[in-house]
Amino acid sequence: MKTELIQVKSRDAEDELSTIEKTVYSDYKYGFVTHIEADEAPKGLNEDVIRFISARKKEPQWMLEWRLKAYRHWLTMKTPEWANIKFPPINYQDIIYYSAPKQKINPKNLDEIDPELIRTFEKLGISLEEQKRLTGVAVDAVIDSVSIGTSFKGQLAELGIIFCSMSEAIQEHPDLIREHLGSVVPITDNYFSALNAAVFSDGSFCYIPKGVRCPMELSTYFRINAENTGQFERTLIVAEAGSYVSYLEGCTAPMRDENQLHAAVVELVAMEHAEIKYSTVQNWYPGDKQGRGGVYNFVTKRGICKGNHSKISWTQVETGSAITWKYPSVILKGDYSTGEFYSVAVTNNYQQADTGTKMMHLGKNTRSRIVSKGISAGFSNNSYRGLVHVSKNASNSRNFSQCDSLLLGDKCGAHTFPYIEVKNNTAVVEHEATTSKIGEDQIFYCNQRGIDTETAVALIINGFAKEVMNQLPMEFAVEAQKLLAISLEGSVG
Amino acid sequence: MNTFAYFKERFEQLQPQEDQGGLDKLREHAFQAFSQMGIPGSKHEEWKYTRVAGLFNREFQLPADPLTGSISAEDLKRLRLPGHEQASEMVFVNGFYSFALSRIRSSGLQVLALEEAAKNGFRETVSKWLGDSGQYQKDGINALNTAFVHGAVFIHVDKEQHVEHPIYIYHITDARSVNILSQPRSLMFVNEGARLQVVENYATLGNNESFTNQVMEIIVDHEARLEYYKIQNDGPHTNQVSTTHIRQIGGCFTHTVTISLNGGLVRNNLNVVLDAKNCEAHLYGLYFQSGRSHIDNHTIVDNIKPNCLSNELYKGILNEQATGVFNGKIFVRQPAQKTNAYQSNKNILLSDSCSVNTKPQLEIFADDVKCTHGCTVGRLNEEGLFYLQSRGISEKTARNLLLSAYASDILEQIKPEPLRRYVEKLIHHRLEKDLS
Numbered sequence: 001m002k003t004e005l006i007q008v009k010s011r012d013a014e015d016e017l018s019t020i021e022k023t024v025y026s027d028y029k030y031g032f033v034t035h036i037e038a039d040e041a042p043k044g045l046n047e048d049v050i051r052f053i054s055a056r057k058k059e060p061q062w063m064l065e066w067r068l069k070a071y072r073h074w075l076t077m078k079t080p081e082w083a084n085i086k087f088p089p090i091n092y093q094d095i096i097y098y099s100a101p102k103q104k105i106n107p108k109n110l111d112e113i114d115p116e117l118i119r120t121f122e123k124l125g126i127s128l129e130e131q132k133r134l135t136g137v138a139v140d141a142v143i144d145s146v147s148i149g150t151s152f153k154g155q156l157a158e159l160g161i162i163f164c165s166m167s168e169a170i171q172e173h174p175d176l177i178r179e180h181l182g183s184v185v186p187i188t189d190n191y192f193s194a195l196n197a198a199v200f201s202d203g204s205f206c207y208i209p210k211g212v213r214c215p216m217e218l219s220t221y222f223r224i225n226a227e228n229t230g231q232f233e234r235t236l237i238v239a240e241a242g243s244y245v246s247y248l249e250g251c252t253a254p255m256r257d258e259n260q261l262h263a264a265v266v267e268l269v270a271m272e273h274a275e276i277k278y279s280t281v282q283n284w285y286p287g288d289k290q291g292r293g294g295v296y297n298f299v300t301k302r303g304i305c306k307g308n309h310s311k312i313s314w315t316q317v318e319t320g321s322a323i324t325w326k327y328p329s330v331i332l333k334g335d336y337s338t339g340e341f342y343s344v345a346v347t348n349n350y351q352q353a354d355t356g357t358k359m360m361h362l363g364k365n366t367r368s369r370i371v372s373k374g375i376s377a378g379f380s381n382n383s384y385r386g387l388v389h390v391s392k393n394a395s396n397s398r399n400f401s402q403c404d405s406l407l408l409g410d411k412c413g414a415h416t417f418p419y420i421e422v423k424n425n426t427a428v429v430e431h432e433a434t435t436s437k438i439g440e441d442q443i444f445y446c447n448q449r450g451i452d453t454e455t456a457v458a459l460i461i462n463g464f465a466k467e468v469m470n471q472l473p474m475e476f477a478v479e480a481q482k483l484l485a486i487s488l489e490g491s492v493g
Numbered sequence: 494m495n496t497f498a499y500f501k502e503r504f505e506q507l508q509p510q511e512d513q514g515g516l517d518k519l520r521e522h523a524f525q526a527f528s529q530m531g532i533p534g535s536k537h538e539e540w541k542y543t544r545v546a547g548l549f550n551r552e553f554q555l556p557a558d559p560l561t562g563s564i565s566a567e568d569l570k571r572l573r574l575p576g577h578e579q580a581s582e583m584v585f586v587n588g589f590y591s592f593a594l595s596r597i598r599s600s601g602l603q604v605l606a607l608e609e610a611a612k613n614g615f616r617e618t619v620s621k622w623l624g625d626s627g628q629y630q631k632d633g634i635n636a637l638n639t640a641f642v643h644g645a646v647f648i649h650v651d652k653e654q655h656v657e658h659p660i661y662i663y664h665i666t667d668a669r670s671v672n673i674l675s676q677p678r679s680l681m682f683v684n685e686g687a688r689l690q691v692v693e694n695y696a697t698l699g700n701n702e703s704f705t706n707q708v709m710e711i712i713v714d715h716e717a718r719l720e721y722y723k724i725q726n727d728g729p730h731t732n733q734v735s736t737t738h739i740r741q742i743g744g745c746f747t748h749t750v751t752i753s754l755n756g757g758l759v760r761n762n763l764n765v766v767l768d769a770k771n772c773e774a775h776l777y778g779l780y781f782q783s784g785r786s787h788i789d790n791h792t793i794v795d796n797i798k799p800n801c802l803s804n805e806l807y808k809g810i811l812n813e814q815a816t817g818v819f820n821g822k823i824f825v826r827q828p829a830q831k832t833n834a835y836q837s838n839k840n841i842l843l844s845d846s847c848s849v850n851t852k853p854q855l856e857i858f859a860d861d862v863k864c865t866h867g868c869t870v871g872r873l874n875e876e877g878l879f880y881l882q883s884r885g886i887s888e889k890t891a892r893n894l895l896l897s898a899y900a901s902d903i904l905e906q907i908k909p910e911p912l913r914r915y916v917e918k919l920i921h922h923r924l925e926k927d928l929s
Contacts, residue, residue, distance in 0.1 A: 082538065390870075392845075392846075405855075405857070407857065407859075407860035407862075408860065409860055410827060410830070410859055410860045410861070411827070412858075412860070413856065413857060413858040414855070414857045415854075415855060415856045415857065416853070416854060416855045416866070417852065417854050418852060418853060418854070418868075419850070419851075419852050420849075420850065420851045420852065420868060420870060421848070421849075421850045422840075422842065422848060422849050422850075422851075422870040423848040424842075424845065424848075425842030425843065425844060425845050425847065425872050426845075426872060427842075427870065427871070428869075428870070428871040428872075429868075429869065429870040429871070430867075430868070430869045430870075430871075431853065431866075431867060431868045431869070432865070432866070432867040432868075433853070433855060433865065433866050433867070434863075434864065434865045435855055435857050435862060435863075435864040435865070436862070436863055436864075437860045437861055437862070
């Protein structure tokens with residue numbers, strides 16, 4: 001990630017404005033549009049569009065039927081309204097459900113990929129070339145719903161690891177897909193996951209065979225490019241017994257006035273003694289200062305610890321999106337399994353975030369840990385919504401949750417909605433939450449030592465979020481820290 | 494089954510009466526709200542864990558008249574709380590206030606029928622504050638009570654009055670012949686600089702089922718001090734939805750303690766609205782349930798004005814098949830800067846088939862605040878038990894000791910001495926029984 005400094009624009013009537021407003025305005029630097037020829041489905045959603053998508057992807061019959069089943073179920077459902085977010089009704093007929101960069105052939109190596117695309121990714125700071133050489137992170141890049149290139153495939157294949165786009169996986173590993181796709185997030189699960197199941201166009205698939213420790217971080221980069229498109233990707237990660245994988249996900253989108261819809265589904269399956277670590281840095285376009293435009297991010301993420309002693313860990317840094325609606329969950333089915341959730345959610349201007357997690361304790365001696373840090377500034381609203389459920393048979397299970405909120409400015413809101421349901425008396429569940437602002441004494445202390453207010457705020461916020469940042473893989477941690485500073489630049493005077 | 498048609502019929506019987514100072518309009522309005530909202534099902538967020546709709550599947554009689562005559566002095570004697578000799582006693586029978594059975598012993602305390610208060614001296618106060626709880630309880634249950642405001646009472650504490658002895662309010666349901674649905678309603682105004690202690694107690698006579706849907710609204714003015722105690726120790730065939738709504742309209746102090754020891758389905762709504770600068774509110778609760786009883790405590794602390802302090806501690810012990818629910822909301826509105834709000838909920842599960850659902854909830858729109866909440870669910874501390882046993886104390890006694898200590902945090906918040914001793918004794922008996 002490039003480390004260029006973002007210029008802070010000060011406005012004319014400086015004196016009248018509070019320091020907060022004066023300096024908030026830093027710009028979204030991923031807001032460029034790439035001009036690539038795209039192959040699009042007609043606008044709107046009906047069974048023909050789904051058939052079109054399925055046909056375009058040369059999918060087998062069972063896949064098409066699965067999609068249609070999801071679509072028919074979706075028609076019977078209503079938009080969920082329980083979340084603490086407000087948005088005008090989405091016109092699902094006004095969205096293009098399939099938009100693929102036009103490419104002649106399936107690229108065998110990077111040289112065959114459209115150079116324009118490569119440049120896009122360079123701008124994003126995830127040059128496939130560079131990544132390949134320097135960091136050793138294997139990247140699967142998804143632009144406007146379609147996977148455009150996966151690096152390091154060969155090397156991974158030697159270990160038996162499958163890391164490819166979802167469409168490729170449907171063609172080449174149908175058995176695995178049929179077994180696991182929809183097993184964690186069934187098509188009937190919720191409104192947005194049903195929609196995703198009907199129209200998803202691509203995504204990543206990752207399979208780690210028994211006993212293999214994936215030698216590098218696997219990564220997907222998502223980008224919405226074309227206008228009026230929705231992005232519906234689907235990620236599936238299966239970790240067989242005793243395996244380990246760390247997976248990164250990043251997202252950006254161009255600046256547009258209208259809202260774009262992103263409804264993704266991520267499913268994780270961890271078998272006995274397997275461990276999956278899933279990290280996200282979500283930086284979709286958040287809309288402008290007046291709250292126009294931005295991405296609606298309605299994502300269903302869920303993992304299942306199927307085998308005993310398995311572990312799933314979610315780490316997320318959420319700085320983007322006009323609306324975030326996202327609850328990465330873990331079903332702790334296997335005995336002694338562990339679920340973790342670390343989250344930093346930052347909202348500024350008119351962003352709204354309703355995010356959190358669900359920990360479903362089903363197996364014995366299961367453990368979960370939730371650390372959620374919410375930072376709100378401007379006119380934004382930031383909610384934590386979490387569920388810890390301990391079922392009757394989950395003896396000796398243990399949960400600790402902590403959710404802290406930091407308020408910057410007096411026009412924003414911070415909310416917590418933790419649900420705790422315990423049906424077993426050997427379980428120990430603890431929850432604590434605090435809400436506060438940055439103390440004047442803290443700022444004063446820094447100022448006194450020659451640190452200006454802006455830097456002091458960045459320092460304090462980084463300290464506030466550190467517990468979560470520490471969970472991110474190295475490559476991401478640096479990026480995330482900068483993102484945090486940029487999103488909040490000047491929010492406190 | 495209590496159908497909508499039944500309530501409609503009863504409502505129409507009640508409605509065409511002479512001028513009641515606007516009460517009839519309020520009822521009309523509430524009944525419309527009731528018809529729209531209906532009985533909340535499990536999809537209703539506030540009633541997710543409490544299946545109140547199940548109660549309406551049974552047959553309850555909604556009495557039209559006070560059946561005061563049915564309660565003998567003997568009945569009343571058994572129900573009286575210790576310290577009643579000096580206290581003012583107010584008696585509701587089947588939801589109707591009984592002037593005959595009540596004794597107001599303190600001066601500076603005016604108790605009037607609500608209709609009368611609404612027509613005469615307190616017209617403004619009544620029209621302004623009656624139904625205030627409806628802003629927070631947006632469900633058919635609250636509307637149902639308001640739709641049948643009848644036989645209700647208005648209590649007024651005069652300025653600067655320090656009422657020395659507590660008011661005991663008994664809610665008696667006479668279910669000796671049929672299942673009874675009673676809907677007591679009261680409005681209290683604690684004037685500037687006044688001091689008052691209020692104790693509410695519930696009792697059902699007979700073995701039929703009772704369902705008490707109670708609403709009490711209390712307005713507390715500048716520099717007043719209110720202590721409010723609710724003791725629920727009725728049988729497993731008794732059900733309650735009990736709403737206590739407190740609005741602090743001047744910098745004042747309130748202290749509430751809710752003790753729930755028994756019952757079928759018990760739901761308590763406690764709202765404390767801090768609607769003035771420099772208010773202070775303390776909310777305490779203890780629930781100790783066994784058998785198949787269900788206890789649900791919903792609390793709301795709404796910080797509207799700046800510089801307020803609230804402190805909330807609810808503790809629970811659940812045994813056998815009991816289920817517990819706690820939902821504590823803290824709202825901090827944008828102008829309510831410099832708010833300090835604390836909340837804590839602790840639960841101990843004694844048996845392997847009891848369960849608890851807890852949801853501490855913060856909604857904050859002001860930045861210069863300190864808000865924390867915490868909640869825990871677990872069982873008795875093993876180390877503590879072991880420590881005591883290693884010193885020759887039997888397991889049973891050790892458990893008893895630990896649980897008594899756990900409960901004492903709340904019990905010591907009961908300020909009237911005779912009442913505290915009474916509740917301590919109840920808990921002591923319960924522990925003896927439950928742990929054997």
